[in-house]
Amino acid sequence: MNLNNYMVHLSLCILISFMSYSQEKRLEKADESFNRFAFVDARKIYLQVAESGYESLELFKKLGDSYYFNAQLEEAVTWYEKLTSNYAEEIDPEYLFRYSQSLKSVERYDEADKVMEKFITLTGNDQRAEYFMNTRDYLKFIEMQSGKFRLLKLSVNSKFSDYAPSFDNQGQLVFASSRGGGSGMTKTIHEWNEMPFLDLFASNMIAANGILQTPKKLKGKINSKFHESSTSFSQDGKTVYFTRNNYTKKKLGSNTQGTILLKIYRATLEENKWTNIEELPFNSDEYSVAHPALTADGTKLYFASDMPDSRGLSDLYVVDINTDGTFGEPKNLGDKINTEGRETFPYVSDSGRLYFASDGHIGLGGLDVFVAVPEGLDEFSIPYNVGKPVNSDEDDFTFVLNETTKIGYFASNRSGGKGNDDIYSFKQTGELITECNQYVTGVVTDATSKEKLEEVEVILMDDKNNELQRTTTGKDGKYKFDLECDIAYIVRATKATYTPTETLLTTNNVLEFEHDLALQLTQGRLDGRKEFRRGDDLALILDLEPIYFDLNKFLIRPDAEVELQQIIAALKEYPQLKIDVRSHTDSRADDNYNMLLSEKRAKSTIKYIIEKGGIDPSRVTGRGYGETALVNKCSNGVECSDEEHQLNRRSEFIVVE
Incomplete structure (x- = not known):
């Protein structure tokens, strides 16, 4: 290598090393933003790095997540696609689930299902995999469920984010909005999505058609300079539970990683202002507790949380509210409701139905709204997707319904809206399918x-x-x-x-x-025979398969039940017919043991016929014959296959009268 070539080579090495070092430093900066949920800031850097030609597993993961967790699923598709194509053997199965959800947002349902099939092979016992396997025809069901709601016009939305509607039981709809206050000033921009922080607003409802009047900020100390959202009101409208960032007594709290999470607070109404704000005792700096939903009688509060016993990104919980205003211990709603995904934004109707948003249960994409019917104390049915037009291929959530007027509201980030999230009004026009x-x-x-x-x-x-x-x-x-x-x-x-x-x-x-x-x-067959000859094997007359038993077992197998039901049918068809059940074993094990085992098999068979068929016990006799009546060569000491031995483990049904 001459000197000139060496210098060129060295310069290129230095340049590549510098570029690699520069990319790594930029990614470190982006990771810092990502880890504090400043997804938009992080994404700008990730995109610049990707556009320069840099590729990595982590880069594609975080680019996809930066869109996914900001409910921009269409944009997430590109990066999850690169991730699954280039790093198929290295990715965490969770990214297959997110990729499947994102594909649904662009209505690529067949591809989404194939990705879920791969997700199932890698996870096995994941609740979301089980729901997918049990609802492979989910699109057919959603179509059957669809059309039960008619969307109405609503004019309260802004160019910002508007969601989390709730009834304040005083004729108003309260919702969260990042539109800013009456002075025209907005609160600090939130790093997560570069939108102003949320405040709580109220709008008078015209119950007949769901129209809302001009919204106004809630009065009192309920709104702070941080997020407030998702309210739930007592029946008299004088107590409210609401979600806020971890901000108590003008002090901002964070977890050990420095992240500000969510808590539920309670406030009371005095002289038309919200005051006496207190956080609930089961909040924590280390996990989020959010989105309260009060039952009609005020005795229970449902909410979403990622507390330590949650199985997913967020689970639904319920806690008892005692008569003195104190609380019991929060209880996870269990595997029927919760998955490894997100279950969030619960709402309990006056009839006790639980509506909530989930991306763990099978839907059209993103968060879908589901309903579960009460089945006992803090127990619910499996969830049912409420269908279109409430659900779409985007995020649909914060569903509330007045079951008397059939007027309700929900939020969605679907296309065609005015802002980032918009509130939609609807009239329920049909009953939902809420049973299997x-x-x-x-x-x-x-x-x-x-x-x-x-x-x-x-x-x-x-x-x-x-x-x-x-x-x-x-x-x-x-x-x-x-x-x-x-x-x-x-x-x-x-x-x-x-x-x-x-x-x-x-x-x-x-x-x-x-x-x-x-x-x-x-x-012919049975009806052609007016009498049975003594000694006939009823199993041969009915052309039954042999009644086999497992090795060393005497319990009736499912395949044997099918044949025994035909024996029962014959006994019912011919009331004078009596049979003798003769049970046998193979030659393996001790002769005395086999005789005892065959006796148990005979008794098990007779018991099934009598109890399952309602047959008079006097018509069915029987006993065990051990290995005394083998049907093949497989006696003691003769080498036989399992299949050959199986032929001897049988029951016969001999006509005795």
Whole structure:
């Protein structure tokens, strides 16, 4: 290498080293802003670094997050896409979830679902993965749910952020806004999104159509120079719970990392001004407590928090309010409501329904509004997406509803609004789906000719053989029953000159699901035999699969239940029929042990027939035969496969009368 080339090479090395050092210093500065949630400031630096050609796992993560956590999901797509493409084997699964949510915001639902499938393979027991698996047809359900609300015009929004509407029980709607005060001055710009800090405003409501009059700031000490939002009022309108930055007695608090979090405060109304402001005792400098929602009777307060026992970015909690104004211990609402994502902005209607926003439950993108129905003390049903037009592919949240007038409000950052977040008014026009609905449909055909059979009686029974519903097929051979979720059923089909058939059906917990269950009937068989010969094996006559048992077990297996139900059907069809249950084992284990095990299997089989089928005990006898009646060569000392041994672990049903 000559001197000139060496000097050029050295200069390039120095330049590259300087550029790398410069980028690293810029990223350190951006990281400082990011870690104190100053996402907009951080993003400016990250973008400059990215535009210079620099790439890294951390850079793409933080660029995506800077948009994601400011509810700009469309812009987040670009950076999460780069992240998942370039660093597929290194990223935390959480970023797959965020990428899926962001894809929904641009209505790329098929791609979003594929990303969620990968998320499931990496997480397994994540609650959001479970909800996705149970609601794979979520778009179909949301369409069924949609159209229950009609949006109304609203003129109170500003070019800033307006959200968190609530009823003050005195004819006003109170909401949070960063529009500034009456003097025309705005509060300090907030680093998170470069918007002024929020204050609380009130607007008189015209109940008939949801229109609001010109809003005015709440009076008193309730508004400070920091954020106030999300209010909830007592029934008499004289007590309010609200969210504020950690600012008590003119002193600003922060956690050990120097971040200012959120707390819930309580205030009372005196001479039309809010005063006596106190923070609630379960607040903390180390985690946020926010978005209060008071029940109609004032005895419970729901809220959102990331306190230590939360499973996600924020969970919903409830706390008892005692008659003396003190509080009980906060209680997490559990896995039905909370996920590893964000559950936030709760609202409890007068009827006790819990509305809240979530990005952990499956929706259209960003935060969606969900409703859960009360099912006991502090217990709720699974949440149901409230559908369009309340929910969109953007963030939709802070839903409130007057169940008497059916007028309500919510906030969204969807396109077409006036500001960063806007409040929307609506009229409820239909009842929401708030229960799991499943169905079973099918066609009954002749097993040989495959022709559709009419005048077939199809009976729906519970797992104890109690009849629930009955229908008769028409010329198309079709039948249909409504079902509950997570329940075991028996579907039986009967027709003169045909052998009855039964099938065990267990529903799942998918919100809207139709089970397709075709049934086939075989002509003749039982009805063609007026008498059974003693010694016949009923299992052979009915063409049943053998009733097998697991190794060293005597419990009835699910596959055996299907066959036993047909034995029960035959006993009911022929009231004079009596059978002897003969249970057997394979040759493994001690002979005496096998005899005892087969006795248990016989008793287990007889018990099932009597109890599940309601059969008279005098019609069913039986005993165990151990390994004395093997059906193959697999006796003591003979080497056999598990499948060959399985053939000997069986029960037979011999006609005795």
